[in-house]
Amino acid sequence: MWVSSTKWKVISPIAAILLWQLLASAGLLGKTPSPWQAVEGIWFLIDTGLPPGYRLWGHAGASLARVLAGFAAACLVAVPIGVLMGWSKHLDAVLDPLVEAVRPVPPLAWLPFAVLWFGIGLVSSSFIIFLGVFFPVLLNTVSGVKSVDPRLPEAARTLGASEATILGRVLVPGASPSIITGIRIGMGIGWMTLVAAEMTGVKSGYGLGYMILTARDYARYDLVASGIIVIGLLGFAMDTCIRLVEKRLLRWR
Amino acid sequence: MEIKAGREPLLELRSLSKSFVEARTGKVLEVLSDVDLRIAPGTFTCLVGPSGCGKTTLLRIIAGLETATAGEVLLEGSPVTGPGPDRGLVFQEYALFPWRTVLKNVTFGPDVSGETRAGAIADARELLETMGLSTHEDLYPRELSGGMKQRVAIARTLAVKPKVLLMDEPFASLDAQARNAMQEFLVELWLRTGATIVFVTHSVDEAVFLGQEVLGLSRRPARIVQRFTCDLAYPRNRTDPGFTALRARILEYLKQELVDDHA
Ligand SMILES: Nc1ncnc2c1ncn2[C@@H]1O[C@H](COP(=O)(O)OP(=O)(O)OP(=O)(O)O)[C@@H](O)[C@H]1O
Ligand SMILES: [Mg+2]
Numbered sequence: 001m002w003v004s005s006t007k008w009k010v011i012s013p014i015a016a017i018l019l020w021q022l023l024a025s026a027g028l029l030g031k032t033p034s035p036w037q038a039v040e041g042i043w044f045l046i047d048t049g050l051p052p053g054y055r056l057w058g059h060a061g062a063s064l065a066r067v068l069a070g071f072a073a074a075c076l077v078a079v080p081i082g083v084l085m086g087w088s089k090h091l092d093a094v095l096d097p098l099v100e101a102v103r104p105v106p107p108l109a110w111l112p113f114a115v116l117w118f119g120i121g122l123v124s125s126s127f128i129i130f131l132g133v134f135f136p137v138l139l140n141t142v143s144g145v146k147s148v149d150p151r152l153p154e155a156a157r158t159l160g161a162s163e164a165t166i167l168g169r170v171l172v173p174g175a176s177p178s179i180i181t182g183i184r185i186g187m188g189i190g191w192m193t194l195v196a197a198e199m200t201g202v203k204s205g206y207g208l209g210y211m212i213l214t215a216r217d218y219a220r221y222d223l224v225a226s227g228i229i230v231i232g233l234l235g236f237a238m239d240t241c242i243r244l245v246e247k248r249l250l251r252w253r
Numbered sequence: 254m255e256i257k258a259g260r261e262p263l264l265e266l267r268s269l270s271k272s273f274v275e276a277r278t279g280k281v282l283e284v285l286s287d288v289d290l291r292i293a294p295g296t297f298t299c300l301v302g303p304s305g306c307g308k309t310t311l312l313r314i315i316a317g318l319e320t321a322t323a324g325e326v327l328l329e330g331s332p333v334t335g336p337g338p339d340r341g342l343v344f345q346e347y348a349l350f351p352w353r354t355v356l357k358n359v360t361f362g363p364d365v366s367g368e369t370r371a372g373a374i375a376d377a378r379e380l381l382e383t384m385g386l387s388t389h390e391d392l393y394p395r396e397l398s399g400g401m402k403q404r405v406a407i408a409r410t411l412a413v414k415p416k417v418l419l420m421d422e423p424f425a426s427l428d429a430q431a432r433n434a435m436q437e438f439l440v441e442l443w444l445r446t447g448a449t450i451v452f453v454t455h456s457v458d459e460a461v462f463l464g465q466e467v468l469g470l471s472r473r474p475a476r477i478v479q480r481f482t483c484d485l486a487y488p489r490n491r492t493d494p495g496f497t498a499l500r501a502r503i504l505e506y507l508k509q510e511l512v513d514d515h516a
Contacts (some may be wrong), residue, residue, distance in 0.1 A: 151348040154318050158454065159362035159413055160338035173352040252352045252393040 033222040041226035050214055050223055054205055060230060062206035063194060067120060067238075070129025071190050075183060077130075078137035082179075083171055085138075099138065107131040109191040111200055112214025120203045125194065132193035133186035140182025144175030177253065180246045184239060191235045208234075261330075262291035263449050264315070264417050265411055269324035270474075271310055277284075280438070284310050288324070291419065292377050297443055297450045299460035301507070302470030308314075308453040311475065312419045315451070316342040328416065333441035345422045347402040349394040355381065356390035362413035380408045383442075400431040404438070417449045424459070433462030436462050440487055461500045462489050469507045479506055 017035050024034030042056065049055035052175070085092045107128045118124040152174060153166045161169065174181075198209030208227050215223035271285040282435050284307040292298055300306050301362055315326055317336035320472040327334040328340065356377055357364075363373035381387050384404045394402055403423055410418060424432045440463060443450055447456045454460050467481045485495050 149348070151344055151346065152335070152350060155342070155344065155348040155409075156349075156361070156365070157318065157336040158316050158338070158340065158342045159365065159409070161361075161365040165365045169361075170350070172352070176352070250352075252354075252395070 031219075031221055033225045035225075037222040038225035038229055041220070041222040042229065043229075045211075045223065045226055048219070050218075051205070054211070056230065058206045059208045059211045059227075060234065062202075062204060063198065063231075064234065066125045066198075066207070067129055067187075067190050067194050069122060070126035070194070071133050071187060072183055073126065074130045074133035074186060074190075075137055078134050078182075078186075079141050079172075079179060082138045082141025083145055083167055083175070086142045086175065087167060087171055092142065099135070102138075103135045105131075108196050108200070111197060125197050125202070125207075128197040129190045129194050132189040136185040136189060137179070137182040140178045140185070141175060144178025144182075145171050147178065148174035177250055180242070180249065184242050184246075187238055187242060188235065191231060191238075195211040195231060254426040258362055261293075262327075263329060264290075264292040264451070265327040265330075266290040266315070267325050267327065269314065269321050269326065271307070271314060271319070271322050272474075283474040285314075285321075286476050288475065288477060290383060290468070290477065292449060292451060294416075294449050297452065297463060297465045299452045299454060299464030299467045300470055301454055301460045301467060301503070302475055303472050304455060306470050307419050307475035308455070308470065310455055311470075312342060312421050312451070315417075315419055316340050318342070318365055338366065338413035339416045339423075341410035341413065341418050343403075343406050343410055343418065343420045343423045345425055347394070347399075349402055349405055349409070351394050351497045354391050354393055355386060355397070357380045358394070358405055359408045359412050361409060366413070377408070377412055380411055383445075384438075398431070399427045403420050403427065403435060407439075407442075411426045411446075411448075417451060420450065420452045422453075422454055425454070432459075439463065440489075444487060457500055457503050458491070461485075461496060461503065462491065468501065481506075488513060 021035050023029050024032070024037075044050075045056035045059070047055075049058070081095075085095055110131055111124075111128060114124040114127045118127060148171055153170050156166050156170045195209035195212070198207040199213050202210040208231050212224050212227040215221070215227065263406065266288050269285055269288040269290075270283075272281050274281045290363065298313070300308060310319060314321050315333070317333050317340065333340070349357075350361065353361065356374070359377040359380060360373045363376065364370070378387070378390070381390055384407070386401065386404055389401065389453070394405070397405065406423070407418075424435045427435060429437055434457060439450075442448070452460075452463055457467075461483055464483055467483060468477050469479045469481070470476065471478045481499065483499055485493065485499070489496055491497075
C-alpha cells in the first residue's frame with residue numbers, strides 16, 4: 001500500500017523532467033537549460049559557488065534561517081490570537097475588519113518599511129515572511145476554533161474546567177487539524193515571499209533568491225534552474241516534516 | 254406529592270420557567286413553565302415528554318449551561334449559578350473529546366481540577382473496569398461503538414464524583430439491543446453506587462424500566478403534569494404484568510400530551 005502510493009507520487013515529477021529533457025534534446029528550448037544542465041549547475045553551486053566562494057549551503061542555509069524565523073514568529077503570534085478570536089465573538093468582530101484590510105496587501109509591499117524599521121538583515125526579511133505566513137495561520141485557526149462542537153466546551157465546563165483550561169485543552173486540540181492546515185499553507189507562502197524579498201537585496205550576499213538574481217545578471221540560466229530546483233526541494237522537505245508532525249498529532253482522527 | 258416525607262431534597266427546582274427569544278424573528282418561545290421538582294438523594298427519577306417539549310433545556314438549566322428566566326435551582330439548599338462538577342451531565346451525542354483516548358477522557362475532570370495524575374489514573378482505571386472498558390483504555394472515541402462511547406461518557410462524568418447525574422436521552426442513538434444492554438448496565442450501576450440520577454427520555458418503556466418515579470411532562474411549554482411511582486423490584490422484566498400495566502397506565506394518562514410517543 002505504502003510502496004504503491006510512493007510509486008504514484010514520483011510519476012508526475014519524473015514525467016515532467018523527461019518531457020523537459022526531451023524538449024531540450026530536440027533543441028526546442030533555446031537558451032533554457034536542460035535538466036541535466038540544471039543538475040550540473042547544482043554541482044557548480046556546491047563546488048564553486050555564485051559569486052565564486054558563495055556556495056550552495058550558504059545560500060540554502062541563509063534562506064532557510066529567514067523562512068524558519070519568520071514562520072516560527074508568525075505561528076507563535078497567529079495561533080493564540082486566532083484562538084481568542086474564534087472563542088470571543090466580540091474580539092472577532094473588533095479585529096476582523098483590520099485583518100481583512102491588511103491581509104490582501106502583498107507582503108513585498110511592506111519591504112520599504114521593513115528596511116526602514118529593521119534595516120537590511122535577518123529581521124527585515126523574516127518580517128516579510130512573517131506577513132506571508134501570519135494570515136493563513138490566523139484565519140485557519142479562527143475557523144478551526146469556531147467549528148469545534150459547542151458541546152465539547154460545555155462538557156468541559158460541567159467537568160470543572162475553567163475558561164482558560166477550555167481554551168488550551170479543548171479549543172486548541174479541537175482546532176488543531178485546521179491549525180495545521182493553516183501552517184502548511186503558510187509555510188508554502190513563506191517560501192514564495194522570501195525568495196521575492198531576497199531579490200530586492202541582501203547584505204550578506206547569501207540567499208537562494210539573491211543567488212538566482214545574480215545568475216540572471218551573468219545570463220547563467222542553468223544556475224537559475226538549479227536555484228528553482230533547490231527551492232522546490234526545500235519546500236517539499238519542509239512540507240514533509242509538517243506532515244509527519246501532523247500524522248503524529250492527529251492520529252486520533 | 255413528596256418522594257419521602259422528612260428527607261431533605263438533594264436537588265430542588267422552584268417554579269422554574271424559561272423562554273427563548275428567537276434571534277431572527279424576535280419571537281418569544283416559552284419552553285418551561287413553572288416547573289417544581291424535588292429530588293431526594295439516591296433516587297432514580299425519569300422525565301418523559303414529547304419531542305421538543307423542553308427536556309434538554311430543563312437539564313441544561315440544572316447543569317448551569319443555561320439560565321432560567323424565572324425561578325431557581327437549588328443543590329443541597331444553595332442556588333446553582335453556573336456549570337460545575339457537582340452536577341454531571343451526560344449528553345445524548347456522547348460529546349467525548351475525540352483527541353483523547355478513553356482513559357484520558359475519563360481523567361479530564363480530575364486533570365483540570367488539579368488532582369494528582371497517578372491518583373486520577375488509578376481511579377479512572379477502576380471506573381473503566383466496572384464499565385467493562387479496561388481493554389479499551391488506549392483507544393480513541395472514533396474506534397468505539399455507540400454503547401462503548403456512552404459508557405465512556407458516563408465514566409468521565411462519574412470520575413468527578415457528581416452529587417447528581419443528569420442524563421439527556423443518553424441511549425436514544427443506540428440500536429435496540431445496545432440500548433437494552435445499557436439500560437440494564439445503568440440499573441446495575443445505580444444499585445451498586447446509590448447515585449442520584451435524573452434521566453430524560455421520550456420513551457415510556459425506558460422510563461418504566463429504569464425509574465423509581467416517572468414524571469410526565471406536557472407539550473411545550475413543559476410542565477410536570479403527572480407523577481407515577483414505580484415500585485417494581487429491580488432488575489425489571491418487560492414482560493412482567495406489573496410492568497406492562499404501569500406502562501399502559503402512563504401511556505394512557507399522557508396520551509393527550511405524548512401524541513408522538515411510540516413506546
Ligand atoms: N438556544 C435556544 N434558542 C432558541 N430556542 C431554543 C434554544 N434551545 C432550545 N430551543 C427551543 O426550545 C424548545 C425545546 O428544546 P429542547 O431541546 O429543550 O427540547 P427537548 O424536549 O429536549 O427535545 P428533543 O425531544 O428533540 O430532545 C425547542 O422548540 C427548541 O427549538
Ligand atoms: Mg433533547
